[in-house]
Amino acid sequence: MRENILSIIEKYQKDHRRLMDILIAIQDTYRHIPDEAVDILADQLDLSKVDVEQTISFYHFLSREPVGKYAIYLNDSAVANISGRAEVVQAFEEELGISFNNVTADGLIGMWDTADIGMNDQEPAALINGAVFTKLTPKKVKNLVAGIKAGKDIPDLVTEIGEEVNGPAALSTMVTNNIRQKGAILFSDDYEVGQALKQAIAQTPEEIVTEVKQSNLRGRGGAGFPAGLKWDFCRQSGGDEVYLICNADEGEPGTFKDRVILTELPKLLFEGMAIAGYAIGAKQGIVYLRYEYRYMQAYLESILQELRDQNFLGKNIAGKAGFDFDIRIQLGAGAYVCGEETALIESLEGKRGEPRNRPPFPVQRGYLDKPTVVNNVETLCSVVQVILEGAEWFKSFGTSESAGTKLLSLSGDCKNPGIYAVEWGVTVQKLIRRAGATNVQAVQIGGPSGMCIGPDQFNRQLAFEDLATGGSLIFIGEERDLLGDFVVNFMDFFIDESCGSCAPCRSLNVILRNKLLKILDGKGTNQDIDELYKWAGVGRVTNRCGLGQTAANPILSTIENFRHLYEDLVETNENFVSTFDLKDSVAESNAAVDREFVLPHKTR
Amino acid sequence: MVKKDEKISFEIDGQTCSAWAGQPLLDAAKDNGIFIPSLCHVQGLKPAGSCRICNVNVNGRNMTACTTRVSAGMVVENHTPELNELRKTIIEVLFVSGNHFCPSCEKSGNCELQALGYRYQMMVPRFPYEFPVKGVDARPDLIYHDRNRCIMCKRCVRSITKDGKHVFALNGRGGEHLHVAMDVDLASQLTEAEAQEAMDICPVGAILKKEQGFLVPIGERKYDKAPIGSDIEAQNG
Numbered sequence: 001m002r003e004n005i006l007s008i009i010e011k012y013q014k015d016h017r018r019l020m021d022i023l024i025a026i027q028d029t030y031r032h033i034p035d036e037a038v039d040i041l042a043d044q045l046d047l048s049k050v051d052v053e054q055t056i057s058f059y060h061f062l063s064r065e066p067v068g069k070y071a072i073y074l075n076d077s078a079v080a081n082i083s084g085r086a087e088v089v090q091a092f093e094e095e096l097g098i099s100f101n102n103v104t105a106d107g108l109i110g111m112w113d114t115a116d117i118g119m120n121d122q123e124p125a126a127l128i129n130g131a132v133f134t135k136l137t138p139k140k141v142k143n144l145v146a147g148i149k150a151g152k153d154i155p156d157l158v159t160e161i162g163e164e165v166n167g168p169a170a171l172s173t174m175v176t177n178n179i180r181q182k183g184a185i186l187f188s189d190d191y192e193v194g195q196a197l198k199q200a201i202a203q204t205p206e207e208i209v210t211e212v213k214q215s216n217l218r219g220r221g222g223a224g225f226p227a228g229l230k231w232d233f234c235r236q237s238g239g240d241e242v243y244l245i246c247n248a249d250e251g252e253p254g255t256f257k258d259r260v261i262l263t264e265l266p267k268l269l270f271e272g273m274a275i276a277g278y279a280i281g282a283k284q285g286i287v288y289l290r291y292e293y294r295y296m297q298a299y300l301e302s303i304l305q306e307l308r309d310q311n312f313l314g315k316n317i318a319g320k321a322g323f324d325f326d327i328r329i330q331l332g333a334g335a336y337v338c339g340e341e342t343a344l345i346e347s348l349e350g351k352r353g354e355p356r357n358r359p360p361f362p363v364q365r366g367y368l369d370k371p372t373v374v375n376n377v378e379t380l381c382s383v384v385q386v387i388l389e390g391a392e393w394f395k396s397f398g399t400s401e402s403a404g405t406k407l408l409s410l411s412g413d414c415k416n417p418g419i420y421a422v423e424w425g426v427t428v429q430k431l432i433r434r435a436g437a438t439n440v441q442a443v444q445i446g447g448p449s450g451m452c453i454g455p456d457q458f459n460r461q462l463a464f465e466d467l468a469t470g471g472s473l474i475f476i477g478e479e480r481d482l483l484g485d486f487v488v489n490f491m492d493f494f495i496d497e498s499c500g501s502c503a504p505c506r507s508l509n510v511i512l513r514n515k516l517l518k519i520l521d522g523k524g525t526n527q528d529i530d531e532l533y534k535w536a537g538v539g540r541v542t543n544r545c546g547l548g549q550t551a552a553n554p555i556l557s558t559i560e561n562f563r564h565l566y567e568d569l570v571e572t573n574e575n576f577v578s579t580f581d582l583k584d585s586v587a588e589s590n591a592a593v594d595r596e597f598v599l600p601h602k603t604r
Numbered sequence: 605m606v607k608k609d610e611k612i613s614f615e616i617d618g619q620t621c622s623a624w625a626g627q628p629l630l631d632a633a634k635d636n637g638i639f640i641p642s643l644c645h646v647q648g649l650k651p652a653g654s655c656r657i658c659n660v661n662v663n664g665r666n667m668t669a670c671t672t673r674v675s676a677g678m679v680v681e682n683h684t685p686e687l688n689e690l691r692k693t694i695i696e697v698l699f700v701s702g703n704h705f706c707p708s709c710e711k712s713g714n715c716e717l718q719a720l721g722y723r724y725q726m727m728v729p730r731f732p733y734e735f736p737v738k739g740v741d742a743r744p745d746l747i748y749h750d751r752n753r754c755i756m757c758k759r760c761v762r763s764i765t766k767d768g769k770h771v772f773a774l775n776g777r778g779g780e781h782l783h784v785a786m787d788v789d790l791a792s793q794l795t796e797a798e799a800q801e802a803m804d805i806c807p808v809g810a811i812l813k814k815e816q817g818f819l820v821p822i823g824e825r826k827y828d829k830a831p832i833g834s835d836i837e838a839q840n841g
Contacts, residue, residue, distance in 0.1 A: 048766075050773035050787040057775045335777070352774065357653045357671040500756065500774070500782030501654045503694055507701035510779040511731050531730075538693055541666045542656045 004029065005040045016045040017368070019055055019350030023062050024291075024331055031107075032066040058352040058499070060114065060334030061291050068103045068110025070148050074126040074136075077116040077253045078489040079412055079474060083123035084137070091138035095145040109148060115336060115493055116253035117292040120411035120474070121178050121418050129154050130294045132175050165264055171299035177260045181434065183405040183421025185385045185397065186261070186268075186378070193267040194312050196387040200275045201320040208279040209235065212383060215391035216403040221247055221339070221376035222446065222470030223546065227383070230373055233363040234280045237371035244282040245367060245374045246273055249290045249344055251336040252447035253493060254472040257407040258377040260419045262289075263296055265381065266303045270327060272380035274312060275387055277325040280373050285327040288344050291334050300329055336497035340545050341374040342366075343499065354499045355545035378407055378471070398424035402463040406471065410435045412444075413477035422462070428473070429458040437475040442482055442562065444474040448490035449550035451557040452482075483565055484520055487554045491516065494551035504539050505548035512536055512555055523578045524570040532566075533559045605673060614678035616660075623674050630658050630669040633682070637840030639833030640682055641691055641720055643698075643807050644757035645670040652758045655698075657691050657720070688724065695720050696729035703735060703752035704808070710817050711809030713825025717755060718808075719832035738783070744791040746799040747813055754784050754810040764802045766790040771802070784810070 008025045012018035019041075026037050033056050042049045056062045061073075074080075074088065092111055093099055103110035119125035122134035131154045133144065147157045161167050162176035179187060200208055213228030234242060246269065250258040261269060273285045289297060304327055307313045317323045335353045337343045342356035345367050366372025382404055386394045395403045402424035408431070411417040415436030422431070432440055444452050445462075446469035453460070453467075460467050476482060491513040500506040515532050518524050536552035536559075543549050559566060571578070583597050590597050610625040616638050623632035631647050633640045643655040651670040658669040661681035669682075681687065698704075698717060706712045742748035760772040761784060771794070775785040794802065802811045822828070 046769070048769035048771065048773070048787045048790055050775070050785045050790075051770050053785065054773040054775055058777050352777070357651065357668070359673075495779040496777075498778045500777050500779065501652075501758075503655050503657075503698055503755070506756070506779050506782060507697045508693075510701070510734070511697065514732070514734075535693075535731075538690060542659055542690055542694065544653055544656075544668075 005037050009044050017350045027062050032063045062333050070109045072111045072126050072128050073114035075117045076113040078486045079120045080123040085124040087138050088124045088136045091141035118256040118259045120254050132295050170302045173295050178418030180416050180418040181420040185405045186421045196384045197271050197274055198318050200387050205279045211391050215386040215394040220378035224464050227379050231280050234371045234373045237364050241370045242282040243367040243372040244277045244285040246287045247374050247376050248287050249332050249339040251339045254447045254474045256409045257471045261377050268381045272383045274325050283324050287329045289329050290332045337499050337547050354501050399463050401465040409472040412475035414475045424463045425461050439478040440475050441478045442476040445469050447472050448554055454561050487558055490554035502543045502548050505543045509551050519569050529566045612676040614674050616680045616682050626673045629672040629674050632674045634836050639836040640669045649762050655757050657694050692724040698755050700729050700731045700733045709809040710812050713822050713828040716807035719827035723831050743788045749786045750810050751783055753808045759805045766793050
């Protein structure tokens with residue numbers, strides 16, 4: 001073991017800033033990070049053992065205990081649950097004779113819950129040693145387990161392939177892209193790689209920045225910061241070492257648009273990165289790819305090589321003397337908060353993904369303390385069309401404050417889940433119709449960190465000036481238990497995914513979730529609703545990063561828009577004492593007479 | 605970052621203050637006789653911005669005073685009912701999410717969390733106690749680590765080292781798993797002075813020296829005599 005671990009460390013030049021890559025390699029080999037590896041890492045990288053462990057313990061897909069030769073990570077998002085996850089869990093447990101979050105006695109198979117893996121349009125879905133298995137059913141589970149027990153390799157377990165685009169040998173996945181509506185800016189049919197890049201390098205970097213500024217292109221990851229302005233700030237920071245990072249850590253449950261771009265049009269993204277690199281003077285671009293999407297890593301590497309062969313990456317790109325730019329891919333290891341740009345940078349540097357205090361902003365001091373631009377996948381793709389067609393053309397789409405188009409991931413209770421390229425300004429109502437959703441109780445806009453709206457607001461527009469979103473809508477049908485099935489799931493998600501640095505984010509969300517459970521349990525009063533709402537507002541003003549500031553949104557927005565659901569659950573009898581539990585109190589006597597307890601009044 | 609050749613003036617709650625440009629706001633306020641409460645900040649350590657109690661309003665925005673650097677003309681609100689209410693809320697959150705039994709704690713009277721509880725007039729926390737199950741690690745010779753009392757301010761994580769290596773580090777993440785882990789091998793090598801330093805930097809009673817206790821009787825300790833922050837405010841007359 002020692003020799004092998006030393007050679008992994010050596011491969012990354014004993015650089016502690018590449019600790020993530022090192023740990024992932026060790027995890028892949030040994031199916032966990034063994035004690036001996038921690039000792040060697042601490043020794044070789046001159047760290048204490050607790051230092052090595054603080055990084056390991058931050059990431060969901062790194063583990064100090066063996067996760068199984070075959071590690072099954074089954075998505076536990078709300079949409080997975082309403083898509084038949086329980087039956088799949090039951091099938092796995094029956095086939096293997098163990099419960100979830102355990103490993104079989106022989107160490108062959110481990111089954112684990114995992115946060116949203118970006119497959120909301122084809123749930124229930126699981127990752128098995130990196131490969132994606134979608135639309136699972138008890139029957140499929142039976143076949144999978146039989147295949148695993150027969151010792152089949154992962155590729156042999158993939159028995160169906162998504163669409164043609166998912167077929168290349170390096171990709172070969174059963175994931176489907178489900179593009180339901182193409183748009184002029186993304187997925188236009190006449191895209192030809194290199195055109196925009198050649199056009200860009202005929203101009204000065206300043207001219208490119210100006211063009212992007214004039215296009216009013218705003219960041220597509222959710223925050224909506226003007227892309228051109230970000231580039232400009234970075235240029236103003238100066239210095240000869242500048243980095244461009246593509247944020248492909250799409251972790252917001254319900255969002256899967258970047259997944260589709262990455263396999264549908266990776267060249268568009270990489271061309272956008274090269275243009276951005278030219279504009280800000282970066283020589284190195286890094287794609288921070290979420291671990292859940294590692295099934296596409298080999299394919300993306302092959303595309304990068306193709307682009308190098310065509311001289312669209314590398315040295316003196318497209319014949320432009322002195323324009324050197326290349327891209328490498330670095331994996332995350334399962335942490336939603338790493339989608340926040342400063343947490344992402346920390347992770348890239350081999351550390352826990354804790355958001356940094358700002359200022360300084362990444363454009364001033366980012367990756368390795370150098371000026372850094374972090375752009376979302378979709379933002380970088382949009383740049384290509386801005387350069388090709390011009391800022392005015394780009395602005396002809398969308399609204400006055402939200403220029404261009406937006407890729408949306410639609411999922412939940414609807415006939416046509418998938419990807420829709422729409423112009424900003426489209427109404428929720430229109431999207432409900434296009435997705436084929438009927439009897440919609442609520443729509444979750446922008447994932448759990450966004451907001452939940454009811455029918456009286458379906459005429460609102462998706463736009464930065466109205467309903468801003470990083471790109472997802474989840475339709476929730478009338479038959480669903482909005483609070484029990486969605487809000488609780490979302491709160492659990494944030495509690496797990498909080499880095500824990502800020503006290504209110506770490507601890508207050510637990511208190512909120514528990515109070516919500518109290519109400520759902522029929523033990524709440526109107527005072528509980530009022531307190532829940534008041535306490536939920538604290539994180540928004542006190543926490544450091546976007547996660548902490550929005551983590552209570554599932555509760556806030558459902559109390560604002562669906563207060564009646566809470567009121568239906570609470571006790572209004574003024575003599576009600578919430579600390580008294582009738583069920584517990586009569587448990588002994590019920591047991592004595594062998595009778596089931598039935599609550600005499602309303603409850604969930 | 606601090607420019608020791610450039611004095612600037614700024615304002616806290618209407619009072620004109622002066623400081624070196626770039627000084628952390630929390631330190632600058634202290635130099636001007638104004639107390640901004642904090643549990644994670646220690647002058648000289650890299651600000652963590654993790655307890656969020658030093659939340660102030662800077663030019664209309666909520667910011668943590670430990671991570672904000674002063675600049676000329678800055679307008680800061682500190683002692684307002686809204687901010688004090690937020691601080692009290694966070695203090696109460698910390699009380700219920702750990703196991704803080706003051707009467708039996710060696711740090712009582714020297715504990716900054718307890719002192720802030722008094723300062724912000726916490727009677728009974730508005731939140732239900734969680735009584736979480738947390739561990740105690742007493743393996744090192746000179747200190748023991750009681751995670752029941754840890755508020756994860758990261759002071760020890762940032763400051764206590766042995767031969768340049770961190771003795772304490774965070775472990776896990778999220779509301780239910782994050783904790784501070786102690787490197788037992790390194791902690792066992794701490795000298796008397798280093799062990800005392802570790803105990804002293806902890807704002808609560810999570811790191812304590814072994815084999816000594818109640819050398820100063822309860823009732824005669826730092827915050828038993830004067831409320832936290834009153835020494836700073838005394839400068840202001």
